[in-house]
Amino acid sequence: MSDNDPQTETDGSGPGIVAPDDEVPTWRERKERTTGLSRLTYEYFERARREDQDLRQESSYVERDVLGFPSWPHETVRNLAIGSVFIGMLLFLSATMPPHLGDPANPAETPEIILPDWYLYWSFGLLQLGPINPELTILGGEKIMSDELYGVLANAVVFGAIAVIPFLNKGGARRPVEQPFWSSVGVAGVTFAFTTSALAVDNLLPIDPNITFDLTFLLPLVAGAVSYAVLKTMREGYMYNLNQRYYRLRPPR
């Protein structure tokens, strides 16, 4: 054991974390490292990955269920960075764009177009389902409920479907290919949201309102069927088998 042996310290500790004085880079040398940030990021995540790997190997668990990054600092720093970008964009636009002050609201005048905000168009479209409100023969061709109540109940049906779906499918799939049926159900639902939104503004569309009404229910079915066929086709092949092996780690069901 010589004095130059780097593995041995007089206090019994291992190789020091603090570099010897003659190896500490000067500020000039630090500034000259132009690849600092990307290198630092790479080393940071590589070290985190290594620590994770070591923990797995030391652990008494055979395999951990969840693969992920800790919320502090990884997720928090990333979310702060993303949030800062959006806050900066908002501040920039609000500081530099000319402010718009619209005409004051006139309570004595009905606006030409009455519509809710765009994200509620789908619900507004559901209120226009009068043409499919059934006229029952046993009631002598009368409707069992008014078109307005029918539209409101349609909203309840949509909310009920959204509430029930988590109980039918727990969401164990990482990617749409793994569960083509439920993926296509999702595609059909999103398409239905768009088509009912279009139905809400059908008087502004350059399409015949009857065609719009039919498309409202046909397009979701078509989109769901097409996505089901595409996803079923994607289940076969080399890449799918490879991914199936690679993504063995998945959240608990």
Add this chain to the structure above:
Amino acid sequence: MADEFVKGFAILTVGLLVWMMFASWFNTPSFYEAQLIGPGPEDPTTYEAIALIVKDAMLAFAIFGALTFWVIIPASRRAREYYATN
């Protein structure tokens, strides 16, 4: 690859933000008509003319800058790799 993406994305974002700022001042005659792409001022003063030039320059910078980092540089790298190996 990821670095090139975020460079192009930063150029696109900054360029479009600055373009949007000038377009909202000079090409938005009213809230109820065409916004950001409306007709420019009839008789621009010197400062307005400068601002309009900067606005067009930022739009071109956003589009061509993003295209450069997303398409041209990766394509040229692929081409260089291809011709280096063959």
